[in-house]
Amino acid sequence: MLKLGMILAIESTFDETGAAVVRKRDGMVEVISNITASSLSMHEKYGGVVPEVAAREQIKVIGVTIGEALDKAGIEVGDLDAIAVANGPGLIGSLLVGVETAKTLAYVHKKPLLAVNHMVAHVFANWIQSTDGDIRKPPELPAVGLVVSGGHTDLIYMKSVDDWEWIGGTRDDAAGECYDKCARAMGLPYPGGPSIQNAAVDAPEYHERLPRPLINEETYDMSFSGLKSAVIREFSTLTDKKSEVELQKLVPSLAREVNEAIVESLVSKTIRAVEAKDPKCVLLAGGVAANALLRDNLKSRCEQLGVDLYVPEIRYCTDNAAMIGAAALLRTQSLETGVENVFGLRPDPSLGVV
């Protein structure tokens, strides 16, 4: 295994382009610089990410993003011990941009190249030291992890940093995808998670309860496509029956119900896993982990059971390169490529979570 000091990490799996310089300190990961460029404004008009647009934007910004991360850290590529890159899962065009850039840098500067699974990296965001003075400690394992993003909803049992068991997840749409599609159906902007959360603030309860499929079943599996279909149906009925003014009054309540339905499913399955596995802590991760209701509800349920809950700072919940660096530094199974064969590394859009 490599002895790693400072590394450059690159993230380009979806619509964000990230570069970070990180190093290990006291079992945690210290972020020296972390730059994220987003093509979000390009996707807002389509209500979602257009893969070709995302990849083209990444080609434009990857060089400056890496340059900025190195400048901010006050170093040059030569000072690094290795280069880490997310090689999947993700969109193939986007992945190629980061992976090919990392390979080229590693080859030219004769640095080892470390391949990191993006979803695994989300979990390692819980090992990133905070910069706001609130000292964080490394989570104690075993842990139950909930990884919730735009493309994934996975429950994992993490015995050690390298030994993971996938115990359940969504059978259809990911939780983030459900937020995004429900928001789109309701005329709220992309990304749907934050817009549904914001619309729901102080909204009265919705007059009807929407489905929470599988919530009472003895499985760790979840399902969100039924909720999405119900919202599409509900909104189209409302559009037919209500005036525009009445409709706009109902949107916040409907957003509240969607938020509560998704959060209830996520919390109940995570708690089911905690009760069965008796872990030392729960690790929340992924873009949806930025959701305030999810953070609050999971925290109070974990407190009742006497188990610690770890949640990354919001900026390390959504896609970022620091978490890629954290996984590369902490997970001994990060795929390591010698300088002579860096060109053997290929992106893998459908990498699994463990």
Ligand code: KG4
């Ligand atoms: O992890 P991420 O940045 O990218 C992927 O790997 O997919 O997650 C993006 C997802 C989107 O579906 C977005 O709607 C959701 O995370 N998200 C949220 C919130 N912020 C982002 N979902 C619920 N509440 C939020 N505050």
Ligand code: ZN
């Ligand atoms: Zn992600």
